[in-house]
Amino acid sequence: MMVKLQAHAIAVWKRRWDILTYAALTAWLLFVLFPLYWIFTMSLKQPNEVFSYPPKFFNFEPTLDNYLSVIGVIPPLPGSIQSDFLKYFSNSLMLAGGAIVITVILGTMAAYGLARFEFAGREPLALLIVAVRLVPLMTILLPLYIIYQRLGLYNTYPGLILAYLYIGFPFYTWLIRGYIAGVPREIEEAAVLDGCSTLQALYYVVFPVIIPGIVSAALLVFIYMWNNFVFALILSGANWSPVPVGIFNYTGYSQTSYTSVAAASVISVVPVIIIGIFIQKYIVQGLSAGAVKA
């Protein structure tokens, strides 16, 4: 009898505790999702509804005009960001896309070198790669602004690709290094016995095994590159601005049409969130592995 009562009491407490857990997590979820919902509704509103008070949560006439004007199908709305957005979008694609291809090729090779070879300076180099995150951006970006002007790299494609490489290359190398270290050495030894050279062993044997890791790491780094704006803000002028710089510039004007900027924001965020959900597991690994091993 006693035992039964006790068990019953425990079950009641557990249920209460479960309900509390769900309540707390749901509150957190609302905090996370509400701003995104808000910017989404903003992108569907008429420009004059933006600052209506009380705010309109559901009761507005949705319109696609903001999206259509942002991508240039219909003429720009008053004060809107016009069709420049398409240019920003293609700039972003070319910068992050170009940099990610180079990162995957050179970064995988660098990671292989770090993971598989003993050589003088290996430990300091590994440390330096991690330490990149510790250097404040302005500490290097203000001098780079001068350097870029001197070398004629300012507001050029090669100059910005270099900057995007700096955003992603070291971090990618660090992630893939961990991945390669987890691949048993024996399979490369077998390949060498069959007459492979170093690069052949990497390309034919290691590469196929770690492809899932490479894809996820590349996508994670792509998100970093896609979202970064401080590098391009300082090192590019109008013709190479990526999406974040474009959005930032528009928010500086008092005449800004918030509905168009919201539409532009949604367009630039949606692909990232889709990628993010796709590589969710790897984001967790990447964020924690990079930290714990450092």
Place this chain on the structure above:
Amino acid sequence: MNDLALVQRVRLFREQGIGRKLTPYLLLAPVVLLLMFFLAYPLWVGIQTSLTDMRIGREAQAQFIGLRNYKLLIESGQLFTATRVTVSLVLRCITMEMLLGLGLALLMNRQLRGIRFYRAISLIPFMVPTVVTGLMWRMLLDPQGAVNYLFGLGDFPWLSNTQNVLWGLMVIDVWQTTPQVVILLLAGLQTITKDIYEAAQIDGANAWQTFRFVTIPLLLPFFLISLMIRSIELIQVLDIVLVTTNGGPGDASLVLHVAAYRETFASGFIGYGTTLALMLGLIVLFVVLLISRRLQAAQRAAYD
């Protein structure tokens, strides 16, 4: 190939890696060059620039002025003021993010139906560009905005009042970066396996004792690591402030990193701005050394 030759070849491979001694250097040359160009070279140019009165648009006329920028930085009180604002923001954010992150990680570590959904959704802010985060929250925290309306706060000036602006920024930073803390602490919690808890139960520990003597000490290293990462990142906080308040109103949210940007591009004094940025770099370095020493001690304590 006979057996002996095979054995020798494998031994050679193990000793030297695959191929020649030069190979690793060739493989790593690109990343080394990149780091030289983006770390070593700018630091060198930065130190030089900080000793001049260089201004944007008139770089060629820069004069060597010795340590006058450094002197000005201290005598004008700007270094002190900006550091105070930075520390004030860092303390708010870090307290909130660590407490909230710990609580959420503990809850998300429970084996409940649908918990994976909660974990997945709470990752999203990490993927939103800071520019969009800033824009979104500027609208939400507007005196006439949705937050004040929903919570019945009248026209509370979150970002446009010197008294409140750091609290407003804290809300935004908590939204954007708490997921990072949660992820790290969850990873830590998952290293504490079931059998450790079972062992504690067999020893007669109740729920509180298990939490106090198993969970806390084993989670502590992860807690400290994420505390370290967040502190280091927060001292250099830039994007969020830049896109929401740009240091204002007045100088109320002018953290060190934004001050370096503003002095350079709003006022044009790149020599002075670079000096500020170098000081910030030194402060970060100092904090890293300080915390990592503490961290090592704590880790030793946790595993002994």
